[in-house]
Every structure is written in C-alpha cells, then in structure tokens.
Amino acid sequence: MNARIKKIRGDLKLTQEEFGKILGVSRNAIANIESGRVTPGDTLIKLLLKEFNIDKHWLETGEGNPGENHLSEQDIKLADIFANITVDSNSSKNKKIKNIIETVFMLDEEYIDALEVLASGLVNKKEKAK
Known part of the structure; x- marks a missing residue:
C-alpha cells in the first residue's frame, strides 16, 4: 500500500x-x-x-483501477468530519469532540446504543428550538 x-x-x-x-x-x-x-x-x-x-x-x-472510489456517503461524511477535527485540532470544540470519540470507543455496545438515543434526542430538541 x-x-x-x-x-x-x-x-x-x-x-x-x-x-x-x-x-x-x-x-x-x-x-x-x-x-x-x-x-x-x-x-x-x-x-x-x-x-x-x-x-x-x-x-x-494493487488490483483494478485506482480511480474508482466506492465509499458510502456516510463514510465520506465521516471522513470530512474527522478531517475537519484533525486539521483544526486546537479549537476548544474539536478537542472536546476528540475526547468524546476516544471515550465512546471504550464503551460497551449497550452504552453506545444509549448514547446514540441521547445524542439523537439532543439534535431533535435543538432543531425544534429553531
């Protein structure tokens, strides 16, 4: 590679x-x-x-054509997010996001499920407040 x-x-x-x-x-x-x-x-x-x-x-x-990307839209979106967090790693918000991501990787799946529900609820509440 x-x-x-x-x-x-x-x-x-x-x-x-x-x-x-x-x-x-x-x-x-x-x-x-x-x-x-x-x-x-x-x-x-x-x-x-x-x-x-x-x-x-x-x-x-090394097999096939180098110029055809088969990433999902979600993978592309996540790559953009991670790139932005990495490039601007000194911002307070991005430092907090990195810490959250590192912490989430240490959780068991049941806690990740609960966190997903909590995060979705927070986003919905924010959108309704607009």
Missing part, C-alpha cells in the same frame, strides 16, 4: 508536505507511510480515498 500512496502523491506532483496538509497529517507522517515504517489508519485511508477518488481495493491490493 505504501508504494501506491507514494504513486498517488507522485502522480499529483505534490510534495510530502503538500500531500500531508491535504490529509491533515505532517510531512513526517507521509514519509513514514511511504517508506512502510507506518501503516496508515482507517481514518487516513478513508480521507485519502475520498480526497483523491481512489478505489479502496486498488489501494489495498
């Missing part, structure tokens, strides 16, 4: 710094991914697929 990521960047004629900025990571992170020292996480992969319209199967295996 690292060679294909390097190929994407090379085809776009972007420096590691420019490529990293688009993906919300440092030049060093891109260098480590391209060299194979680090495997990119799911969030970065989803963002890469969305930003550059890359096919996930091609990125993972």
